[in-house]
C-alpha cells in the first residue's frame with residue numbers, strides 16, 4: 362500500500378466520485394432512553410453504567426432530523442430496539458413499530474435516506490434468559506423479528522447485526538458486557554449464531570422487500586505487530602476479528618472455527634465498516650490474543666484509542682472483497698471541535714484516495730450525531746456533533762467538509 366507519491370498526483374486530478382450518502386450514525390439503546398433490555402439487568406446490579414434518559418430520542422426523534430439537516434446529511438443510520446418490538450417472546454408491539462415507521466416517513470420526506478440496524482448489542486430480556494446468542498434458537502428468533510419488522514417497514518438499506526466480533530469478544534471473552542462470561546468456546550458459538558442469523562435475516566429482507574440492500578456493520582481494526590513474536594497474536598486477531606465475519610458475510614459461508622464452510626445462502630450487498638483505531642500488539646504467554654502496547658506520541662482520542670486516519674484507506678482496500686463499501690461508523694471522542702473537524706477531514710482525504718484508486722464507497726456515517734451512552738464509559742465519551750441535549754458544538758457540515766477534503 363503506497364504512500365502518496367508523484368504518480369498519485371496525476372491520479373488526483375481525476376475528479377473523485379461523490380459519496381452518494383453522507384450522514385451520521387446512532388444506536389437505539391445509546392440514544393432513546395429508558396430502554397428495557399439485557400443491559401438493564403446488569404445496570405440494576407451496578408455492573409454497567411446507567412442509561413437513564415440518554416438523549417430522549419424515543420420522544421424527540423423528530424428533532425434529530427433537524428440536527429441531521431444542520432450537518433448537511435442526506436442519510437441517517439439508526440437502529441430499531443428489538444426489546445421494544447418484541448418485549449415478550451412471540452408478542453410483537455405494533456405501536457412501537459409504528460413509532461419508528463412515522464419517523465422513517467418523516468426522514469424520507471426530508472430527503473434523508475434511512476439505513477436501519479436491526480441489532481446493535483442489546484437483546485430483549487426474554488431472549489437473554491433463554492441463553493441469548495449462545496442458544497442456537499437465537500437464529501430463528503432473530504429471523505422472526507426481522508420478518509415482522511420488514512413486513513411493516515419498507516426501506517432500502519438494512520444492517521442486520523452490528524459488530525458481531527466486538528459483541529462476542531466483550532461479552533464472552535473479556536467478560537465486560539452482558540452476559541459477562543469468559544469462554545472463548547462460547548464466543549465462537551455466539552459468532553456462529555450471529556452470522557447464521559444475519560444470513561437468515563438477509564434472505565427474509567430480500568423476500569419481503571425486493572429492492573432492499575442488506576449487509577452488516579463490521580468493526581475493522583488495524584493490528585500492528587510489536588517485536589518478532591507479535592506477529593502471532595496479530596495474525597490471530599486479523600483472522601478472527603477482522604477477516605472471519607466479513608468473509609462470512611460476503612461469501613455466505615462459515616469459516617473455521619465458526620463452522621466448516623457451511624453455506625448461509627446469503628451474500629451481503631455491501632460491506633459495512635466501522636473504523637476507529639489501530640492496535641499495536643505484542644506476544645504474551647498469558648493471552649493468546651497478545652497484549653496491547655501503548656506507544657507514546659501518537660494521536661489519541663479522549664479514551665486513548667489511537668487515531669490513524671490512513672487506516673480507513675487500508676481497510677477499504679483490504680476488506681471490500683469486491684463489494685461497495687459503506688463506512689457505517691467513524692468518529693472521535695474529544696472536547697475539542699477543531700480536533701473533531703481535523704479528524705473527519707483526514708479520514709475523508711483517505712477515503713478519497715481509495716475512491717481514486719477505483720474502490721467503491723457508497724456512504725459515510727459519522728459516529729455520532731449526539732453525545733450518547735457509551736457502553737463502558739456511560740456519559741463520559743464525547744463522540745457527538747451535538748451534545749446529549751442537542752446543542753451544536755462546532756459548525757461541522759459533513760457535506761462541505763467532504764467537498765473540501
Ligand code: FCB
Nearest residue numbers: 388523524580728735736
Ligand atoms: C462502536 C459501536 C458504537 C459506539 C462506538 C464508539 O464500536 O458500534 O455503538 O459505541 O463504537
